[in-house]
Amino acid sequence: MASEELINARHAATAGLIACASAFVYLLARGYQARRTFYRLRQQGMPMPPWNFVLGHLLAVPPIMKTLPEDTQQPDAFEALCRANEKRDADSIIYLDMWPFADPMMVICSPVLAVQACQEHDLPKPPILHAFFNPLAGGANLFTMNGPEWKRSRALFNSGFSASHILEQTSHIVDEAEVYAKILRQHARKGEIFSLDDVTCWYMMDVIGAVTLDSRLHSQQQFNPLASALRRQIRWHVLDNEWNLLIRWNPARPFVQWYNSYQMNSYIAQELDKRYAEWTEDEAATSSRSIIHLALAGYMAQQKDKPRPRMLDAAFRDWATVQIRLFLFAGHDSTSSTICYCFYLLQSHPEAMAKLRAENDVVFGTDITETAKMMREQPHLLNRLPYTTAVIKESLRLFPPASAMRGGQPGIYLQDDKGNRYPTEGTNMWILHSAVQRNPKYWPSAMEFIPERWLAEPGDPLYPVKGGWRPFEHGPRNCLGQTLAMHDVKITLVLTAREFDIKHAYDEWDRLHPTSKVKSVNGERAYQMQSGGAHPADGYPCRISLRKH
Structure with a gap:
């Protein structure tokens, strides 16, 4: 049993070394490609520092x-x-x-x-x-x-x-x-x-x-949970000019961003479902040209010759949520x-x-x-x-x-x-x-x-x-x-x-x-x-x- 565990540990170490070596070779190749591009640009006299x-x-x-x-x-x-x-x-x-x-x-x-x-x-x-x-x-x-x-x-x-x-x-x-x-x-x-x-x-x-x-x-x-989650997401957003690696690779960021996204997505999904229910009950209520209604109008046009589903399609809800989040930001x-x-x-x-x-x-x-x-x-x-x-x-x-x-x-x-x-x-x-x-x-x-x-x-x-x-x-x-x-x-x-x-x-x-x-x-x-x-x-x-x- 001990020898089997030792073999497994060696396999894991070997796999890790191969992954690190592969990543190193990939980065080296990307770096060489980038530097070669600029070598040629400099040879052509292109403006640069x-x-x-x-x-x-x-x-x-x-x-x-x-x-x-x-x-x-x-x-x-x-x-x-x-x-x-x-x-x-x-x-x-x-x-x-x-x-x-x-x-x-x-x-x-x-x-x-x-x-x-x-x-x-x-x-x-x-x-x-x-x-x-x-x-x-x-x-x-x-x-x-x-x-x-x-x-x-x-x-x-x-x-x-x-x-x-x-x-x-x-x-x-x-x-x-x-x-x-x-x-x-x-x-x-x-x-x-x-x-x-x-x-x-x-x-x-x-x-x-x-x-x-x-x-x-x-x-x-x-x-308001939607507005607060979006404003919080902006505060936690890492930017390209962030040189501090402790901030740039903060291990808490993915979890905070996931939670903020969950809050925003849940709020918008409820709004989409509510508007869709209003649409199915009374199409006259859909004359608005707000972003959420325009998205639903596009969805309903696609469903024109099909039986009207009782609930919104999950793929459409995800797509509409992303667009609404963009407009809000x-x-x-x-x-x-x-x-x-x-x-x-x-x-x-x-x-x-x-x-x-x-x-x-x-x-x-x-x-x-x-x-x-x-x-x-x-x-x-x-x-x-x-x-x-x-x-x-x-x-x-x-x-x-x-x-x-x-x-x-x-x-x-x-x-x-x-x-x-x-x-x-x-x-x-x-x-x-x-x-x-x-x-x-x-x-x-x-x-x-x-x-x-x-x-x-x-x-x-x-x-x-x-x-x-x-x-x-x-x-x-x-x-x-x-x-x-x-x-x-x-x-x-x-x-x-x-x-x-x-x-x-x-x-x-x-x-x-x-x-x-x-x-x-x-x-x-x-x-x-x-x-x-x-x-x-x-x-x-x-x-x-x-x-x-």
Whole structure:
């Protein structure tokens, strides 16, 4: 018996050694392939930082990181690398060899090249995006899909985001905006520092919950299991710029993420079953174009010539749950950040705030207590706010909440204005929206907040360059929810900007949390840090007061 156990132990040890050796050989082969790719690119004279055959460009990152805050978003570091290493006779682009942390990358900071990658060629979303979105959405989703599957899903949800339908949602959005204003009043009475980003995230969770599930989550004022699980999942999400291996490989993370997913999936499944029961009882109750109803409409269309099942198909329920989770994440995360940056920039530019308030007075009258009622009864008035819209667009230019990524293809080259051609095969193209939208080659006074550039006529030096503004991307894969996002921010500003003075409290925050580390990017203390999408640093600490009229 002892000899048999010894033999088994030897077999197990041998199997373990073979597995380790196989993994080592695999990694060695992948590493050699990545380094060989960059050796060839360097031989062709492609723009890149100083390169090492053993370490690639890993040595190029630490000097850049020393000049930036530890928690800054990764695009800031890659933008700095691009600025430092782009060639004078080429457009804003570099190749980066970050293996084993990432596949070969093209970092694009040029609108000319961005247009080609996302519009002219319509290149696919790369597999690397699954690692980011799967913990949040739970599986293959509208953002990461490609080909016919993506086209079918996109067509299914299109009508839920038409301009006319979004305008019809104004009353639901105003309901949640009034709760948001009430909470801001409470903070004004307390007079203490609070996180505007945190409060605004819960607000937008309620907005997207109403639009997606056609029901109120009330997460701004009480516990909601769906909203809380999603917000908790974002906090536990590991990001690509996390270099601390203890955090990156935290053994508790898989269990916490599984529990959060279970909470979200259970809640959404109950909603799907409830809506399906309503559908089977009264088809007239299905006229809503919320995301959950559009998903069910697609399912029912597939069942048209079949006996109606008593319960939803499990495969459909799983698919619909993933798409709903994606809409809940994307719909609240980026919009909440944009609202914070609108307040930040308006506070820093009182002349712009005065213009915005004056425009709101003209359209909605000076009695701010009537504003919510007017928006409900006459939502079309929100389309008569060109300066307010310009403020939002300029805020999104300076602080876009995300970037874009596409997968390179054999035989596909990007070409700049000077005729330089850049091969895309074997790379992931990262279009850095923040870098594209602040590129001084294409934007006059690129780092300045100038809403008037969105009111300029063609021929004016301020007139935006084609393809240069990309917070919602362009082309077939543009953001489905962009009309809703703009509508959300507009309603929020109209309802709050004339009632409150919101001032950041970074000076006080830094006195309470002293550090010798770098705490600004491009001179901005409210730099963007990664938390799902890009959010203002330290949660945007602020104080708020009721405005004196």
